[in-house]
Amino acid sequence: MEFTNPQESLEHFRRRLGIAGGFVLFCFGLLILRFLWLQVVQHSYYQTRAEDNRISLVPVVPNRGLILDRNGVVLAHNYSAYTLEIMPSRAGNLESVIDQLAEIIEIQPKDRKRFRKLLDESKNFESLPIRTRLSDEEVAKFTAHRYRFPGVDIKARLFRQYPMGALASHLLGYIGRVTDQDNDKIEDQNQEDNYRGTDHFGKSGLEQHYEFDLHGRTGFEQVEVDAGGRAVRTLASTPPTPGNNLTLTIDAKLQEIAEKAFGDRKGALVAIEPSTGGVLALVSVPNYDPNLFVDGIDSSNWDQLNTSPDKPMINRALNGAYPPGSTFKPYMALAALQYGKRRPEQTIFDPGYFMFGGHQFHDDKKGGHGTVDMYKSLVVSCDTYYYMLANDLGIDNISNFMRQFGFGQRSGIDIEGESEGTLPSQEWKRKRFKNSGQQKWYAGETISVGIGQGYNAYTPMQLAIAVTALANNGVRVRPHLVKSIADGRTGQSVPVELQPFNSIPLKPENLEVIRNAMIGVNKEGTGARAFAGAEYVSAGKTGTAQVYSLKGEKYTEGSVKQHLRDHALFIAFAPADKPTIALAVLVENGGFGAQAAAPIARQVFDYYLLGKLPKEPAPTDEQAVEDDQ
Amino acid sequence: MINTLRHLLRRLTDPIDPPLMALAAILLGISVLVLGSASPDRLGAQCINVLAALVVMRMAAQIPPQRLMRLALPIYIVGLTLLLAVMEFGEVSKGARRWLNLGVMRIQPSEVMKIAMPLMLAWYFHKREPLIRLRDYCIAVLLLLAPVVLIAKQPDLGTAILVLAAGFFVIFFAGLPWKIILGLVAAVAAAAPMAWTVMHDYQRARILTLLDPEADPLGKGFHIIQSTIAIGSGGIFGKGWGQGTQAQLDFLPERHTDFIFAVISEEFGLLGNLVLLTVYALLIGRGLMIAANAPTLFTRLLAGSITLIFFTYAFVNMGMVSGILPVVGVPLPFISYGGTALVTLFLGIGILMSIHKHRMLVQK
Incomplete structure (x- = not known):
């Protein structure tokens, strides 16, 4: 292209500048349309999605009912202990996460084996224990490193305990983690909501027969969570109702x-x-x-x-x-x-x-x-x-x-x-x-x-x-x-x-x-x-x-x-x-x-x-x- | 005494263009405000980045365009050599080879190209004036593609696009005939399927993600879904400073760098977005005005190109964060956290100021 006259060249350049300016305004216009779509037209939809992100309904598992003999001697009760749990969907590479955890808290081969077994049996968004019964010291140690482990957290859980050991084991039975078969029973009883967050179920004996009496009503906490799934604060809550206590005819x-x-x-x-x-x-x-x-x-x-x-x-x-x-x-x-x-x-x-x-x-x-x-x-x-x-x-x-x-x-x-x-x-x-x-x-x-x-x-x-x-x-x-x-x-x-x-x-x-x-x-x-x-x-x-x-x-x-x-x-x-x-x-x-x-x-x-x-x-x-x- | 001080101050601020400075300052103010909400810990570091960038701007504003013209070819050659060196000796980080370790410091040669590219092409066309032939455009395209290809292979798609855009703007302002522009558009459309085959998997994934982010909500689509949720939930007036749940509860990834725009949208809403777009539009307008009044072809092309780079940064970033463009690593100009981009951007501002200040001197 040739411009003999500098003025003509300048005119041509200025025209192109004008076109560029128009293009800029056109593109910004596109952005504004996009913002109008997202922030005005679709606002309530995205508002809801943001709330869903933020607010999580966390079930509060009730205390399982006690089992007492005819004279009030305790045969089955619960105690509270801390567990270290991993939410596999949020934790990333599990092997390396567990290896890193092992540097802070003792994790034995049998803990890994059990975790693997639980992982095979579990559904997607379940939180699974890698360690149970943490000492106060271990809890403190992990808390200091918590930021490094998204999807890993300490939970206070109730554990079933049979204080008399093997005594009357066949009639008391025992509880274990919820399986698919157990879930079928839960569905039959229309108890799905009540069992959200429950991870144990009666497997035999009275624990099995009176499962739905012993379980209690699950409470719920509305909590604000961050992207790592951690609760930031509680917004509202319904307390759980403990399970019913059984008094046996057994002496x-x-x-x-x-x-x-x-x-x-x-x-x-x-x-x-x-x-x-x-x-x-x-x-x-x-x-x-x-x-x-x-x-x-x-x-x-x-x-x-x-x-x-x-x-x-x-x-x-x-x-x-x-x-x-x-x-x-x-x-x-x-x-x-x-x-x-x-x-x-x-x-x-x-x-x-x-x-x-x-x-x-x-x-x-x-x-x-x-x-x-x-x-x-x-x-x-x-x-x-x-x-x-x-x-x-x-x-x-x-x-x-x-x-x-x-x-x-x-x-x-x-x-x-x-x-x-x-x-x-x-x-x-x-x-x-x-x-x-x-x-x-x-x-x-x-x-x-x-x-x-x-x-x-x-x-x-x-x-x-x-x-x-x-x-x-x-x-x-x-x-x-x-x-x-x-x-x-x-x-x-x-x-x-x-x-x-x-x-x-x-x-x-x-x-x-x-x-x-x-x-x-x-x-x-x-x-x-x-x-x-x-x-x-x-x-x-x-x-x-x-x-x-x-x-x-x-x-x-x-x-x-x-x-x-x-x-x-x-x-x-x-x-x-x-x-x-x-x-x-x-x-x-x-x-x-x-x-x-x-x-x-x-x-x-x-x-x-x-x-x-x-x-x-x-x-x-x-x-x-x-x-x- | 007071006179001496006043004199010093005048000398210091003499090359600075007040409208440009004011607009850049507004953007820096927004940056500080938003970072204070999204990532308060980084505020201090960003202030240092801003100071460094302002020093660079002031120095660039001082350099007369004639000297810049003399530097164009050497800078381009050094830049290209460094890019080749990166191919050979570069450090790999996050799967890409972008950095060159010079012992005393690590540099990213592709960043240099964002300014070196328009300098070089503007110089080339200036030399060819008044008769610019088709052959010259072809040479310009080759000069442009050499670094772009090297950068794209690192791979660094975001920078490659910015450098390509910067060079293209120079060629466009130099009067590339419309027939060729339309032909290029057609050729790009035809070559797209071929580009698909040579792209890296992650680059393809980004494009697929743009088309359907919900297909992989926890994986590659996560960024886009969360940023559109942040923007949409901001509504017209926003949730208020520090009140964005998406940003504050970590749902927004990269919220202090590439996705900072989603924080602005969430906390200040549509109104905040419009203010931001207005400031960008004014900044670009001022840049185009400087270009329109520039005395030589070199300064015109350089000013026009630099101004449109600001636009490219802004449009690509806001487009990707709001989900109408694929995710490429382009920060929001003057606002995202990070020193490198800020220095480059203020170098551009400084050059614009220099061109504006020296417009009369050259004409004489």
Whole structure:
């Protein structure tokens, strides 16, 4: 381009300047339009988004309800402790954040492992603990470095604690972190809002069954937060309502004595207050320390609990099903009286065996008990009497009668996952087996059912309910563990409504015969040694359940491996005339009922009725004679 | 005595253009006000930056344009050499190679180019007067692209755009024919897809983010979402000084540097924005006026280009913060925290003042 005249060149330049100035104004105009759009037209939308950024509704988790025994002894409570938590979505590279944290606060490999496990299980915006139970010094140290760690913060959390350790662990259960399954339950109950911020949930036992009572109502705090998610100040708040406190029917001291009475043996005990159905003690040993689960159990403890051959995680009282052995006989005798198949004084002759279908059913006593009436049949536990009786009654009469006592049915106790057990009948066998050849009931199978063997399998809870019905003149109670629930806010205690009892139509004189014979068992029969010198009258029945069927050989304890040894059983109630406690005891692989189970019942009765404290675990009475199986 | 002092003061303020100084002072005042809210800790450091920048301005205002013209070629060559040196020996920081460590100090040669570029081109066209051929425009474009490409490869997109703009303004004012300008626009539109393939991932991400910030609300879109929220929630009157929740609660990233405009918008609202735009418009207007009255082609081109650089800074920054331009690292002129940009900007102001002061002298 050529400008001959400087003036023309200047004009041209000035025109371009003008164009540039116009362009500037045009661009600024665009900006102004943009500002008008954002700040005037869309203002309320962005206003809301800024408020959403700023204000966060923080749930305030309520105190979980306490669990107390019938005398107010604390079995589960909470304590407050500081945890160091990371919000993964805001923390950036977790590995390096944790490494940097470890320079300030001790973080062990197991803490990292647990955090990783929690991270795998967690949802996006959850805050997860990397360390729990920080000391005051650690809290101060971290606070000084807090600015370096966005998305990491100290939180005061409540931790569940079971002050009695392993005591009653199976009935208390434990809590653990909320899982997807737990969330389904929370949704079923429409409790999503109430569980915002809650990270623990009852996993078993009463903690599970009464989760929604124990939890309480979550409070909310409206807080102003910064971009790191940290609360700057509180704008408004609704305080939480603590969970309801449970008062149990359990007597913690009795529970402790019962658990200790087992020593290092495995087994279960259920003791019930006959007038109410309240469970006084519910033992399953070995047990475990529920405190291990609260922070998230580490893998070595978890493996140990799950792979132990003693199976400490199984609640034997509700989930173990065992043949009742001779503890079945009092109900068989009662059935005979009710159906009119036997009179009390009617006798049979026991040669030591019962022949049926060309097969010899042995009595445990060689040569037999001779002439045996009903009283003697129970006191000495004569098998032959019951082989014959079972044959006379027939399987369906037996199962119809037994069903009234709760055999083979869930008790409805306030713990989830109870087993049903097996009450054999023709119908049961038809349903149980697929193969048509196996579906038929053989009369020979009825014979061993008569002495509590065969297909019989009941939970210790069912045995306890049945004996409670005997103690209760035929009234069958619904067992329960919670006596009353106290409102978390007002403290007002409401007794748990008792379920209507089932009255079994029994003739009082028939019941009297059985009760009298059971008193005889503890006075002069198989239970006499265990109850020698007792300052009260008790009624009982020993039992021994075969785990292992011997083919023609004589059973001798020494020659059979520990885990194949017989289970020892004992059912009892006391005082006999006006029972205040009824129980069932099972000692796994304990041998004879009289040897292993009855002495445990003696210690429990002695404490409950007389306040006597035992000096040591119940002895195994090697001298006790046991004639039954 | 008093006379001596008055004399000294007059000598000190003699080359300073009062309107330009007043407008720059208003912007510095806004800067201090906003930094006091967004990042009070940095106020002291910024005051030192301002003093340094004012000294540079005063010195530049003293230099006659003829001497600047003599310096144009050497500065350009030194700048280009330094850029090449950065390619070889530069220090990497935040994924970009921008700094050169000279032992005594670290310098960013690309920053030098913001002034060296218009100086060089203005000198070139001045030399070619009165007959500027098409060939001259081509040479000018090559002189422009060499440093721009080097800077873009560092990578420093923000500075590359500013240097490119500075050079383009000179060529535009030198009378580049409209046919070619329109042709260039068409060529750029056609080359855009090709540029896409050679861009760095983060540069592409910025453009994608502009198109749809909500697609990645916690990642790359976070800056833009939070700054538009800040601007929008400011409304007409703003939330008040120190009351911007987006700024005060850390939701706004880079709130003392590249995103400081969002703080102004949030706390002073649309009114604050209009005041700011008005001051910029007046500053640019004054600059264009100086250019219009400049005596030689060199001074005209230089003044016009420097003035429009101020505009480019302001428009690119406010455009990106309000979400109509992609995020490139361009500060808000005279207001963002940081010494380098401030010194460069006041060097420009100083040159404008010098051109204005010496307009009569040359004509004589």
